[in-house]
Amino acid sequence: MKTETVTILLVEDDKVDVMAVKRAFKDLRIANPLVIAKDGVAALDLLRGTNGCEKLPPPHLVMLDLNMPRMGGLEFLEVLRSDPALSKTVVFVLTTSDAPEDRNAAYEKYISGYVVKMQAGESFIEAISMIEHYWKIIEFPAT
Numbered sequence: 009m010k011t012e013t014v015t016i017l018l019v020e021d022d023k024v025d026v027m028a029v030k031r032a033f034k035d036l037r038i039a040n041p042l043v044i045a046k047d048g049v050a051a052l053d054l055l056r057g058t059n060g061c062e063k064l065p066p067p068h069l070v071m072l073d074l075n076m077p078r079m080g081g082l083e084f085l086e087v088l089r090s091d092p093a094l095s096k097t098v099v100f101v102l103t104t105s106d107a108p109e110d111r112n113a114a115y116e117k118y119i120s121g122y123v124v125k126m127q128a129g130e131s132f133i134e135a136i137s138m139i140e141h142y143w144k145i146i147e148f149p150a151t
Contacts (some may be wrong), residue, residue, distance in 0.1 A: 015068040019051040021076040032136040047076040048084030067148035074103040085117035096149035
């Protein structure tokens with residue numbers, strides 16, 4: 009039985025979507041720590057412990073939006089995968105984009121899954137529940 013607490017890093021600039029994720033965590037009774045970053049730059053600071061941010065403890069999982077200011081999701085993935093200390097980070101994309109080119113570009117950066125955000129409701133709860141089941145059963149990369 010796993011005893012480590014998985015910290016979830018939500019990289020999302022839309023306040024409504026952040027509230028939807030928080031609501032889903034509450035509805036599903038997910039007690040894991042949820043840390044919010046408004047874009048890829050802020051997320052990298054949290055993952056690296058730079059610019060005055062406390063470094064996220066391992067294990068952690070990233071839930072990533074693609075369309076954000078300063079540094080979008082695909083650019084974030086490029087930097088993440090090129091950093092030896094972060095390259096094995098588990099990432100799920102949660103985005104409104106159902107464009108095949110976005111999906112393919114994300115999978116080329118070795119994401120664990122691509123979820124298209126629907127209207128808040130049962131399908132969104134199911135998506136968050138699926139990600140929760142994933143992090144509860146998988147073994148995270150060694151740090």
